Amino acid sequence: MGDIEATWAILHPGVDQILNRLLDGMSYTNWINMYTTVYNYCAMGSTSGGAEHSGSTSTAMVMGAQLYKNLRSHLNAHLNDLVLTAQRDNLTGVSLLQFYTQNWNSYTTATTYLNHIFHYLNRHWVKREIDEGRKEVYDIYTMSLVAWRNNLFAKVHRPVLKASLKLIEQQRDHNHIDTALIKLVTESFVSLGIDESMSSRSTMDVYNQYFDQPFLEATRDYYYVESRRFLATHSVPEYLKHIESRLAEESARVQVYLHPRTAGPLIKTCEATLIGAHVGVLQPEFQTLLDGERLDDLYRMYKILSRVPGGLNSLRTTFEEHVKRQGLAAVEKIAQESSDAAASAGAVDAALLAIHRQFSEMVQTCMEGEPGFVAALDKACRDFVNRNDVCKSGSSKSPELLAAFCDQMLRKSSKTEAGEIEETLNHVMTVFKYVEDKDVFQKFYSKALAKRLVNGLSASDDAEASMIAKLKEACGFEYTNKLQKMFQDMGLSKDLNDAFREQVRQHQEDQMTGIGGNSDLVDLNILVLGTASWPFTPPVTGFSYPDDLVKTYERFSRFFTNKHSGRKLNWLTHLSKGDLKTNCYKQKYTFLVSMYQMAVLLQYNNGTAFSWEELMQSTEISPDVLKAQIGNLLKARVLTVTSASLLRGLGEPGSTYTLNLDFKSKKIRVNLNMVIRNEMRQEADETHKHVEEDRKHLIQAAIVRIMKTRRQMKYQDLMSEVLTQLSTRFRPKVPDIKKCIDILLEKEYIERREGEKDVFAYVA
Amino acid sequence: MKVTITEWHGAAYWRWNTDEDDDICGICRHSFEAACPDCQLPGDNCPPLWGECSHVYHMHCIHKWISQEASKGQCPLDRQPWEDKRA
Ligand SMILES: [Zn+2]
Ligand SMILES: [Zn+2]
Numbered sequence: 132m133g134d135i136e137a138t139w140a141i142l143h144p145g146v147d148q149i150l151n152r153l154l155d156g157m158s159y160t161n162w163i164n165m166y167t168t169v170y171n172y173c174a175m176g177s178t179s180g181g182a183e184h185s186g187s188t189s190t191a192m193v194m195g196a197q198l199y200k201n202l203r204s205h206l207n208a209h210l211n212d213l214v215l216t217a218q219r220d221n222l223t224g225v226s227l228l229q230f231y232t233q234n235w236n237s238y239t240t241a242t243t244y245l246n247h248i249f250h251y252l253n254r255h256w257v258k259r260e261i262d263e264g265r266k267e268v269y270d271i272y273t274m275s276l277v278a279w280r281n282n283l284f285a286k287v288h289r290p291v292l293k294a295s296l297k298l299i300e301q302q303r304d305h306n307h308i309d310t311a312l313i314k315l316v317t318e319s320f321v322s323l324g325i326d327e328s329m330s331s332r333s334t335m336d337v338y339n340q341y342f343d344q345p346f347l348e349a350t351r352d353y354y355y356v357e358s359r360r361f362l363a364t365h366s367v368p369e370y371l372k373h374i375e376s377r378l379a380e381e382s383a384r385v386q387v388y389l390h391p392r393t394a395g396p397l398i399k400t401c402e403a404t405l406i407g408a409h410v411g412v413l414q415p416e417f418q419t420l421l422d423g424e425r426l427d428d429l430y431r432m433y434k435i436l437s438r439v440p441g442g443l444n445s446l447r448t449t450f451e452e453h454v455k456r457q458g459l460a461a462v463e464k465i466a467q468e469s470s471d472a473a474a475s476a477g478a479v480d481a482a483l484l485a486i487h488r489q490f491s492e493m494v495q496t497c498m499e500g501e502p503g504f505v506a507a508l509d510k511a512c513r514d515f516v517n518r519n520d521v522c523k524s525g526s527s528k529s530p531e532l533l534a535a536f537c538d539q540m541l542r543k544s545s546k547t548e549a550g551e552i553e554e555t556l557n558h559v560m561t562v563f564k565y566v567e568d569k570d571v572f573q574k575f576y577s578k579a580l581a582k583r584l585v586n587g588l589s590a591s592d593d594a595e596a597s598m599i600a601k602l603k604e605a606c607g608f609e610y611t612n613k614l615q616k617m618f619q620d621m622g623l624s625k626d627l628n629d630a631f632r633e634q635v636r637q638h639q640e641d642q643m644t645g646i647g648g649n650s651d652l653v654d655l656n657i658l659v660l661g662t663a664s665w666p667f668t669p670p671v672t673g674f675s676y677p678d679d680l681v682k683t684y685e686r687f688s689r690f691f692t693n694k695h696s697g698r699k700l701n702w703l704t705h706l707s708k709g710d711l712k713t714n715c716y717k718q719k720y721t722f723l724v725s726m727y728q729m730a731v732l733l734q735y736n737n738g739t740a741f742s743w744e745e746l747m748q749s750t751e752i753s754p755d756v757l758k759a760q761i762g763n764l765l766k767a768r769v770l771t772v773t774s775a776s777l778l779r780g781l782g783e784p785g786s787t788y789t790l791n792l793d794f795k796s797k798k799i800r801v802n803l804n805m806v807i808r809n810e811m812r813q814e815a816d817e818t819h820k821h822v823e824e825d826r827k828h829l830i831q832a833a834i835v836r837i838m839k840t841r842r843q844m845k846y847q848d849l850m851s852e853v854l855t856q857l858s859t860r861f862r863p864k865v866p867d868i869k870k871c872i873d874i875l876l877e878k879e880y881i882e883r884r885e886g887e888k889d890v891f892a893y894v895a
Numbered sequence: 896m897k898v899t900i901t902e903w904h905g906a907a908y909w910r911w912n913t914d915e916d917d918d919i920c921g922i923c924r925h926s927f928e929a930a931c932p933d934c935q936l937p938g939d940n941c942p943p944l945w946g947e948c949s950h951v952y953h954m955h956c957i958h959k960w961i962s963q964e965a966s967k968g969q970c971p972l973d974r975q976p977w978e979d980k981r982a
């Protein structure tokens with residue numbers, strides 16, 4: 132007989148003891164007795180009919196509803212008593228938290244036991260009720276949590292939350308608190324999230340609504356005030372450190388006593404309040420940190436501002452401007468200190484390299500190589516490399532200087548060690564990367580290389596080859612093929628000279644048996660260059676070979692045409708030179724002379740003084756060139772002029788030039804073949820002019836190439852396509868492209884489409 | 896002799912021995928100092944070739960032309976049978 136009165140009479144004292152005096156212990160017999168009583172009550176239903184059960188069509192009758200209700204009422208009453216106690220004692224703050232957590236602990240322990248004792252009820256009656264879709268029936272443990280939520284939590288959650296937040300605030304103010312209290316509170320709030328529709332599933336609703344949201348709001352409020360108070364009395368770098376430690380504290384807080392899902396929103400809230408709200412104060416300080424090169428603080432600022440959206444934007448701009456200013460300042464300093472172009476070429480590049488190195492290291496260590504900062508550095512470098520104080524005249528000056536710097540490095544006179552040269556060349560390539568007008572560099576580099584090769588001034592073939600390899604890697608085969616061809620020509624010339632000498636020797640041996648020798652041939656070394664690769668222009672003057680040389684000259688010319696039919700030689704007299712031995716002074720000297728000077732001086736074997744007209748006539752050198760060459764001989768006091776001639780001026784009709792037989796020099800080898808400054812500047816100007824002409828051709832070729840494949844194109848599209856195609860070599864100016872389009876329209880390579888505005892078509 | 900030459904360092908360009916005013920290949924219209932369209936670099940590897948008819952083309956250009964059946968082995972300018980000029 133399922134007598135609920137009798138059953139509950141047996142169970143009631145046990146339940147009461149478990150709830151209130153669990154620590155007193157319960158005998159095994161008692162335990163088994165309770166368990167069996169529940170079993171008997173529930174199982175009995177199957178024999179005595181399901182009077183208790185309502186609305187079920189099931190034949191298997193299990194009793195339980197009344198027992199379930201009795202237990203629930205008992206729990207409710209127990210919890211209401213607890214609430215009354217708390218209210219009576221007027222608990223607040225820590226004592227309320229202690230009350231809440233202690234009772235939570237003992238209550239959940241107790242109901243865990245009850246859940247075991249009522250196991251049979253859970254297994255059968257509860258299970259069936261749930262299976263049949265009855266709401267608000269749970270297993271005993273869940274039912275106990277629902278009871279806690281409805282009877283206790285509902286009445287105390289507000290003061291409990293308030294006490295918890297108060298405690299957290301105290302901890303944020305760096306007071307010691309009992310963190311276990313909050314940990315239990317949050318755990319209990321999480322446990323109370325019971326999904327009404329499916330009790331086996333828990334939700335975060337209770338935690339979110341009654342703890343998380345108010346906690347985040349309190350956090351925002353706390354740091355709103357705190358950050359302002361801190362900034363009012365501290366510097367920005369101090370504040371950055373402060374943020375760092377606050378963020379670390381908050382992360383630790385989650386670990387210790389909050390649910391893990393609070394971590395994300397908590398850090399976001401802190402970031403917004405501590406960083407986002409103060410971006411306007413933090414960002415301007417970046418400049419100060421850069422000025423002071425305070426790497427640790429820079430890194431900290433980078434890390435902290437990277438946490439908020441858009442936090443780095445103004446930093447990147449500030450950085451870019453700073454690098455640019457530093458670069459320009461470095462160059463300006465050099466420009467003021469030195470007026471010598473050649474010396475400043477090296478100094479400028481060294482300065483640019485130093486700046487680049489300093490700031491790329493900074494980007495790596497302080498900005499973790501963040502792509503935005505890398506781009507800002509590149510942009511700044513490109514700017515100051517191409518447009519600075521020394522290069523006022525425009526972006527093409529910088530590559531000219533860079534090429535001059537390379538020339539200094541690769542020349543024999545350079546005192547740099549081989550290893551150092553290689554390192555410097557690597558650095559040159561770093562600057563080269565930023566040079567916009569790579570075509571200008573190419574022109575000047577190839578000029579300088581040609582001169583090094585022709586004059587035998589190259590310090591090492593290895594260094595030369597290594598530099599060309601670097602340029603090839605950076606700009607491709609086409610960029611360097613002429614440079615490589617120059618080296619080939621040097622090799623071919625050497626073979627050719629060897630063959631010539633061999634032929635002469637053979638000839639002499641043949642002649643020994645016959646009559647006379649061949650001593651009227653001069654010891655020679657002739658460079659024979661391919662026209663297309665070498666940047667030299669033909670001589671601007673005529674020239675008559677002096678008698679002493681004419682035989683050798685003719686012999687070599689003949690030898691060449693015989694060896695290579697279908698080719699002829701064009702002599703570059705302005706690049707030719709030689710050595711003269713003197714026999715007319717006490718001391719024997721060797722004069723290093725240009726071919727023109729050689730021709731002039733050889734005249735003096737037949738006299739001691741010649742007039743301007745005589746010299747012109749015998750050498751056939753043009754007046755301008757002759758003037759410069761004689762000028763050098765006068766300066767060196769190899770020749771002298773009478774004061775009467777001096778009055779007429781150098782190169783005036785009737786002026787007379789006398790060999791100075793009292794010539795003296797400390798050096799035995801006397802270099803009379805000095806480069807004339809004017810010529811150097813003039814040559815540089817010409818080189819720039821050549822670049823301009825080449826560019827016109829390149830632009831036209833690009834337009835034709837593009838139009839040939841696209842057939843028809845809008846003006847704007849054509850313009851931008853040309854710009855992209857050529858950007859690796861130089862930056863074409865829009866008016867120049869326009870001009871080239873006009874030229875091609877005129878030449879009828881392209882035409883305007885009729886009836887369509889600014890559309891061009893390719894003319895096949 | 897007051898001064899005598901001990902060394903001479905000369906320099907010269909070489910160019911193809913074509914007429915100054917006719918130094919363009921009749922096939923590709925490139926200068927002989929530049930390479931034919933198939934070659935990257937001018938120079939030894941891309942020489943001009945004279946025919947018995949006295950016309951001159953890039954070696955590569957005339958060989959390519961002759962290898963086409965339509966050419967009938969004739970010089971493109973005068974339709975005479977093409978024969979390399981003997982040196
Ligand atoms: Zn051709
Ligand atoms: Zn070719």
Ligand SMILES: [Zn+2]
Nearest residue numbers: 948950970973
């Ligand atoms: Zn012909």
